[in-house]
Amino acid sequence: MDLIVIATHGRTGIGRWTMGSTADKIARAAKCPILLIRAFSEKTGPFHLKSLLVPLDGSKEAESALAPVQWLSQRLNAKVMLLHVLEPLHHIYASSGSNFFAGGVMLRVPHSEQEMRPFKEVAENYLKSIEKTLQAEGIMARYEIPSGASFHNP
Numbered sequence: 001m002d003l004i005v006i007a008t009h010g011r012t013g014i015g016r017w018t019m020g021s022t023a024d025k026i027a028r029a030a031k032c033p034i035l036l037i038r039a040f041s042e043k044t045g046p047f048h049l050k051s052l053l054v055p056l057d058g059s060k061e062a063e064s065a066l067a068p069v070q071w072l073s074q075r076l077n078a079k080v081m082l083l084h085v086l087e088p089l090h091h092i093y094a095s096s097g098s099n100f101f102a103g104g105v106m107l108r109v110p111h112s113e114q115e116m117r118p119f120k121e122v123a124e125n126y127l128k129s130i131e132k133t134l135q136a137e138g139i140m141a142r143y144e145i146p147s148g149a150s151f152h153n154p
Contacts, residue, residue: 033068
C-alpha cells in the first residue's frame with residue numbers, strides 16, 4: 001500500500017476515551033503514509049488539495065513526511081508549506097531577596113529579538129535547503145518560521 005485514506009470522527013476528550021479511535025490505532029500501526037479526512041464535513045462532493053503543510057523540527061522522524069509529501073504534491077500539483085515553529089527562549093532569574101527553594105519567585109524574561117536571531121538563522125538555513133530540494137523537483141514550496149508566542153496567539 002502506498003497511502004491509507006481514512007475518515008475520522010474527530011472525537012476528543014471523553015468521547016475519544018470511551019469510544020476509542022480507529023484512525024488513531026491505524027495511524028500507530030501503519031507502515032505507510034495516512035491521509036485523515038474529517039467525516040461529516042461541511043464540504044460535499046469532490047475536493048482538491050491545493051496545499052500541504054509540513055511541520056518540521058529538524059528530526060529524522062519529522063523529515064520522514066517529506067517523501068510522501070513530495071509524491072502527493074507532484075501528483076496533485078499542490079503547493080508545499082514548510083513550517084518550523086521557533087519556541088521563544090527565556091532567561092530565568094530569582095527575584096531579588098527571594099530564595100526559590102523557600103517559596104521565592106522566579107522571573108521569566110523572554111530573549112530579545114537579537115538573542116533569538118541565531119536560532120532563527122539556523123531554522124531558516126534548514127528550511128531553505130529543503131525548499132530548494134523540493135523546488136528542484138518542480139514543487140512549489142515555501143517556508144515560514146513563526147515564533148511560538150505568535151503562532152499560539154495569532
